[in-house]
Amino acid sequence: MKPAPFAYLRPSTLEEALAALAGEQGAKVLAGGQSLVPLLSMRLAAPSMLIDINALPDLGHVTCDEAGVRVGALARHAHVLASTEAAAAQPLVAMALANVAHPTIRNRGTTVGSIVHADAAAEMPMVLRLLEGSVDVASVRGRRTIPAAELFAGPLESTLAHDEIAVEAFFPALAPRAGVAFQEISRRHGDYALVGVAALVELEGDEVVRARLGYLSVSDVPVVVDVSGSLADPAGAALAELEPVDDIHATADYRAHLVRVLTPRVLAAATDHARQRMNA
């Protein structure tokens, strides 16, 4: 299993990278390569050119302020996970990242690359969607911000245009009266999840007034369900909107079962988290 031939560019400025990408219809961006290189080796992808962004300057940042966490396109999962400021500003980022592959893969793979790769079984696309974050993209035509709700078009398909490079992802900070939690079931720790669930709840006094749940690996895109009005049966409400899929890893029935098991657990954990933060 070896990749098919391709031309290779390693630009040292973003402008150069964008011009090359715009000029070659069959070109693809290479970031950490932790998803792309296996696809090349299995010849599931055969781009005419790879534009390696690893030598671009100023894209390795993880910066935090009151608004939230900004992650540059070359920040590796491991670097984002190690940031105590990011974990303080938006704890769900680290909670989910600890479940992304193994440390060795996290040393090379980028969080932004994982988001634009748009795998429904990946943690970070769902987290970005649940938190209502966004991705900043650049092209020779200019820059734009894509809200997470408009980013995921289908399985492994984002709404980035062919000539666009994602430069930064933005995860909004956790509000003072809010809490988050994340849990997934996978065959082995570090494997892709059979089902993963994240919750974001907001309290007023001791009451949950808003609750949203994010699901990965259940349908063929990350799905977010607002269960604020159905707290008596949140899993039922979620399943009404989810379409569990069958694949070699799990049956649709088993996925539905995991949704029923994980939903109340994660919701309870997020509610506890919100209470702890209010009492802290």
Next chain:
Amino acid sequence: MSEQIHDVRLHVNGSVHEVRVPARRLLSDALRHDCGLTGTHVGCEHGVCGACTVLVDGAPMRSCLMLAVSAVDAEITTVEGLTEDDGTPQGRLSPVQQAFSDCHGLQCGFCTPGFLTTITAGLEENPDPTEDEAREMIAGNLCRCTGYQNIVKSVLRAAEINAEADAKSKADAGQERA
């Protein structure tokens, strides 16, 4: 169209290797075929088994998921680079290698280079792991022979060898001062 060949300068185990490779040459293949360093093994070639793990600027990474052309700015350490120089041609086993030998941490040895590099970096980060942490450290590497028990023991033994060496060098420094 003939395929373009790139001149790539790889820094491996403290030496420079000038190789001429197509862009699609995986780093694992460049190390094995172009640099002649066949200690790095290739199992699955899609990131799952860990046999090809090398250190890139000290951090473990899958060499089968990197292109050689993309590794130009990095300092790479393969299993061959773990051995310590003691003046002999074969060198002295590193603490992690010694621990594998002491604890019978390998059988066929196919997976071993990936475990050795991963554990070497893992112990830098966590010099005194618990048994659970030792298991977590090797969770991304597969071994079809050992059942992992002796590999976990080897992690703990390597930590012990490191600690003994530290204590000895502190004691020696103390004696020099006295």
